[in-house]
Amino acid sequence: MSPLCDCCGEHVNKLNQQISVMRKEIKNLRQMLASAVRGHRKHMLSIQSAVSKIGLCEPDKDQTPPPCSPAASPQAALERGNIQTLPIGYITSCFSVKNGTPRQPTICGPSRAELRIQQSVFNNPEHALVGLEQYSHVWIIFLFHKNGHLSYKAKVKPPRLNGQRVGVYSTRSPHRPNALGLTLARLDRIVGDTIHLSNIDMIAGTPVLDIKPYIPEYDNPDSRMSSDETTDILNLQKDCDDQSGLKLERSDDDDDDDDDDDDDDDDDFCSFLSTDKSEADISVTDSSQLVSAQFSLHKDLNDVLEAVEAYVTQRDLCQLSCAREDEVSHSPKTRPPDATVDHPCYGEGAYSTIAGWIRQPPVSSLEVRFTPQAERELADFLPTHLSGPSERDRPRFKFLRSPEEAAAAITGVLSADPRSVYRRTRCRDRLFFFTLDTADITCWFGQGFAEVLQVRPVEQHIASM
Numbered sequence: 001m002s003p004l005c006d007c008c009g010e011h012v013n014k015l016n017q018q019i020s021v022m023r024k025e026i027k028n029l030r031q032m033l034a035s036a037v038r039g040h041r042k043h044m045l046s047i048q049s050a051v052s053k054i055g056l057c058e059p060d061k062d063q064t065p066p067p068c069s070p071a072a073s074p075q076a077a078l079e080r081g082n083i084q085t086l087p088i089g090y091i092t093s094c095f096s097v098k099n100g101t102p103r104q105p106t107i108c109g110p111s112r113a114e115l116r117i118q119q120s121v122f123n124n125p126e127h128a129l130v131g132l133e134q135y136s137h138v139w140i141i142f143l144f145h146k147n148g149h150l151s152y153k154a155k156v157k158p159p160r161l162n163g164q165r166v167g168v169y170s171t172r173s174p175h176r177p178n179a180l181g182l183t184l185a186r187l188d189r190i191v192g193d194t195i196h197l198s199n200i201d202m203i204a205g206t207p208v209l210d211i212k213p214y215i216p217e218y219d220n221p222d223s224r225m226s227s228d229e230t231t232d233i234l235n236l237q238k239d240c241d242d243q244s245g246l247k248l249e250r251s252d253d254d255d256d257d258d259d260d261d262d263d264d265d266d267d268d269f270c271s272f273l274s275t276d277k278s279e280a281d282i283s284v285t286d287s288s289q290l291v292s293a294q295f296s297l298h299k300d301l302n303d304v305l306e307a308v309e310a311y312v313t314q315r316d317l318c319q320l321s322c323a324r325e326d327e328v329s330h331s332p333k334t335r336p337p338d339a340t341v342d343h344p345c346y347g348e349g350a351y352s353t354i355a356g357w358i359r360q361p362p363v364s365s366l367e368v369r370f371t372p373q374a375e376r377e378l379a380d381f382l383p384t385h386l387s388g389p390s391e392r393d394r395p396r397f398k399f400l401r402s403p404e405e406a407a408a409a410i411t412g413v414l415s416a417d418p419r420s421v422y423r424r425t426r427c428r429d430r431l432f433f434f435t436l437d438t439a440d441i442t443c444w445f446g447q448g449f450a451e452v453l454q455v456r457p458v459e460q461h462i463a464s465m
């Protein structure tokens, strides 16, 4: 090798000096890390982040740091989508190597594993598992730590496709940009800080990043209502409203309810008189006539909802029984509420069970209604695809296809009561604001209902139209 010129030699010397200073710093930090008290996750995270800062390139000040750049703080890293992963535990399983390990959890029911939650994550790991025993299945999110290399390709050849290539995101290939695996495992039992699992496809030593309960209502599309179905139900409700000929009376009085500090608003039928968000003015009329009207409206709605529910249940049952074998085995059937027989551990007869509070939560869902003004404002929004010179001044949705779909979305959000527990139980201010697509929604909450008061275009969208 030819000797270096003076200028380059100097550079190399300087770099060597810097490297030895950095090595010392890394050594110190490693010692600090080793002596950090077990279980003090915060200490570990900041030390790890400091270690990772040294030894990596300095970000260019004028540019957004590339994804591999060290972040200034764990929060900043999170904002960029970078996290320092901290496995919550490591799998001990009946499979020690990749070869022969099931390619998916449903292939081999008796494939068992244990996962012990680490004390370095929680001081009392068993506390983190309280309530999980009520579920029969859990999602395990893990790292393919034995991928061998971190390279990945946009197209892969899944073994079952016999050599054909498809996009990596249409497969469950371990070789993907973030090497994350997702398995729906059966939860057999929990003993202290250890979860016993079966139906797994992970090898021993697999670092687990997260566990989440499997909830068919959230995770299985068969249990969900499509937006069309939701819109249909809304239309049914609307028909029912129209047929009953009932309209909530709106008071034109300018009653000042500033002193309405009473939390018990059972009989509140309010109308929104001011159009200005900041000066929202709710007036209250208390009328027994309206109470009985409301009651019979409820009754009609209930009839309709019961009929719809019966239809949906019947359809779900039919879909389940007609589902192809592999679909059934991929998503455990929801256990009928009245099933008394013990369910099999695996195979086609396996049922899933979930915590009772998911199906019957202590927080009941709310009736959602719109003031006529809100209905008019919503109807003014144009669906994404409609355009024309005369429509230029009208607000336009970006994602929602129609005002009906928007009404269904607003109803969905509000009926599930989106308020925080603090807002729901302690806050006097009953007004609530949120943004959906290009609309700013203002509503208020009463006992058992939410009423949409205003649907206005979001400011920035008006400006850009």
Ligand SMILES: C[S@@+](CC[C@H](N)C(=O)[O-])C[C@H]1O[C@@H](n2cnc3c(N)ncnc32)[C@H](O)[C@@H]1O
Residues within 6 Å of the ligand: 097, 098, 099, 100, 101, 102, 103, 104, 105, 143, 144, 145, 146, 147, 172, 173, 174, 180, 181, 182, 183, 184, 201, 202, 203, 205, 206, 207
């Ligand atoms: C096709 S992947 C599917 C895993 C998961 N169900 C998913 O969809 O993300 C399953 C295969 O990954 C391999 N595997 C399991 N654990 C691994 C690990 N920790 N590191 C690398 N490969 C692993 C095994 O060969 C197993 O057959």
